[in-house]
Amino acid sequence: MSQKYKIFIDGGEGTTGLKIHERFAGRKDLELLHIDEEKRKDPEERKKLINQSDITFLCLPDAAAREAVSLADNEHTKIIDASTAHRTNPQWAYGFPELSAEHRERIKTSGRVAVPGCYASGFIACVYPLVKAGILPVDYPVTCHGISGYSGAGKKMIAVMEGPDKPEECYSPRQYALGQGHKHLPEMQKICGLKYKPMFNPIVDDYYSGMVVSVPLHTRCLAKSCAPEDIRQIMAAHYEGSNFVKVRETGGTETLPDGFLASNTLAGTNMMEIFVCGNEEQVLVASRLDNLGKGASGAAVQCMNIMIGIDETTGLL
Numbered sequence: 001m002s003q004k005y006k007i008f009i010d011g012g013e014g015t016t017g018l019k020i021h022e023r024f025a026g027r028k029d030l031e032l033l034h035i036d037e038e039k040r041k042d043p044e045e046r047k048k049l050i051n052q053s054d055i056t057f058l059c060l061p062d063a064a065a066r067e068a069v070s071l072a073d074n075e076h077t078k079i080i081d082a083s084t085a086h087r088t089n090p091q092w093a094y095g096f097p098e099l100s101a102e103h104r105e106r107i108k109t110s111g112r113v114a115v116p117g118c119y120a121s122g123f124i125a126c127v128y129p130l131v132k133a134g135i136l137p138v139d140y141p142v143t144c145h146g147i148s149g150y151s152g153a154g155k156k157m158i159a160v161m162e163g164p165d166k167p168e169e170c171y172s173p174r175q176y177a178l179g180q181g182h183k184h185l186p187e188m189q190k191i192c193g194l195k196y197k198p199m200f201n202p203i204v205d206d207y208y209s210g211m212v213v214s215v216p217l218h219t220r221c222l223a224k225s226c227a228p229e230d231i232r233q234i235m236a237a238h239y240e241g242s243n244f245v246k247v248r249e250t251g252g253t254e255t256l257p258d259g260f261l262a263s264n265t266l267a268g269t270n271m272m273e274i275f276v277c278g279n280e281e282q283v284l285v286a287s288r289l290d291n292l293g294k295g296a297s298g299a300a301v302q303c304m305n306i307m308i309g310i311d312e313t314t315g316l317l
């Protein structure tokens with residue numbers, strides 16, 4: 001390989017940034033640009049490296065991600081942003097290539113790619129195909145439940161959960177965003193084309209990473225009456241041929257040991273699994289993924305691979 005892509009990870013010492021570093025181990029087609037430890041928050045130094053790079057990853061809080069974009073002052077550098085800052089910005093590609101050929105093409109040709117939120121990835125994976133197929137009406141009052149490992153909240157929560165003064169309540173699952181203002185709601189609604197914001201009930205639990213996102217549906221309120229197997233077939237057709245999104249062969253609880261859908265089994269991978277369970281009246285569509293994998297660093301590297309023309313089936317992730 002003659003050309004090496006110059007890569008800078010802004011926020012490379014954070015949870016998502018470190019996972020991207022891990023994914024790059026052994027990649028001979030990439031040259032990583034390193035920032036001095038003491039200058040890693042210095043806008044001048046970050047600006048220099050951003051503009052030297054072919055591709056910069058932003059693994060930063062939203063405000064710092066916006067600042068980083070403003071520091072890029074050349075036509076060449078492509079930016080892949082893991083934060084929430086640009087996910088509903090029409091000038092940015094939404095980095096979920098399995099949604100449609102148009103999404104994949106936009107990622108391939110864009111200089112600015114926003115990586116989907118972790119819960120948002122799980123939700124959109126379940127809902128987008130059903131809206132597109134005309135099964136889920138856009139004015140359906142959608143509800144969503146999510147359970148995530150604590151790494152989803154980044155370094156600060158990891159320090160609390162793994163520190164010596166871990167509060168007693170952190171040994172239990174904790175529901176949050178109770179006021180229905182979670183930061184992923186805008187992208188969930190916009191990308192799926194829903195008329196109303198979904199009700200979203202996230203729970204963070206006492207394990208490191210992995211998540212399950214589920215969407216309960218009353219079949220009588222769908223555009224046409226659907227059994228779980230009909231919905232599973234729609235999902236399977238949508239994701240047919242996908243390397244990283246797999247729709248489980250059999251619906252119902254048969255695919256799940258003891259009927260439990262564990263949240264941590266895809267940790268460390270870029271995989272997502274879709275399950276369709278329930279009965280003629282009530283269907284549950286659920287996705288399982290790693291919040292740090294397909295929900296963050298895996299998705300970011302997958303987008304980069306698409307941008308530089310690497311075949312997904314090579315397994316470089």
Ligand SMILES: NC(=O)C1=CN([C@@H]2O[C@H](COP(=O)(O)OP(=O)(O)OC[C@H]3O[C@@H](n4cnc5c(N)ncnc54)[C@H](OP(=O)(O)O)[C@@H]3O)[C@@H](O)[C@H]2O)C=CC1
Nearest residue numbers: 011013014015016041059060064082083152154155291296
């Ligand atoms: N964790 C997850 O599962 C997911 C995270 N994301 C998103 O990715 C982004 C990063 O998240 P995550 O890795 O979890 O967060 P972390 O808090 O673990 O890491 C953020 C990193 O950014 C650094 N940082 C903060 N401000 C600046 C600045 N001005 N200049 C340079 N570096 C800065 C922090 O420095 P310091 O080390 O000093 O704190 C830290 O190393 C966030 O926007 C998050 O919402 C998206 C999907 C999933």
Ligand SMILES: CC(=O)N[C@@H](CCC(=O)OP(=O)(O)O)C(=O)O
Nearest residue numbers: 082083084117118148152153204
């Ligand atoms: C467990 C936990 O706290 N999770 C985070 C979501 C992390 C994430 O994905 O943030 P992005 O918006 O950058 O995607 C939360 O609910 O805010």
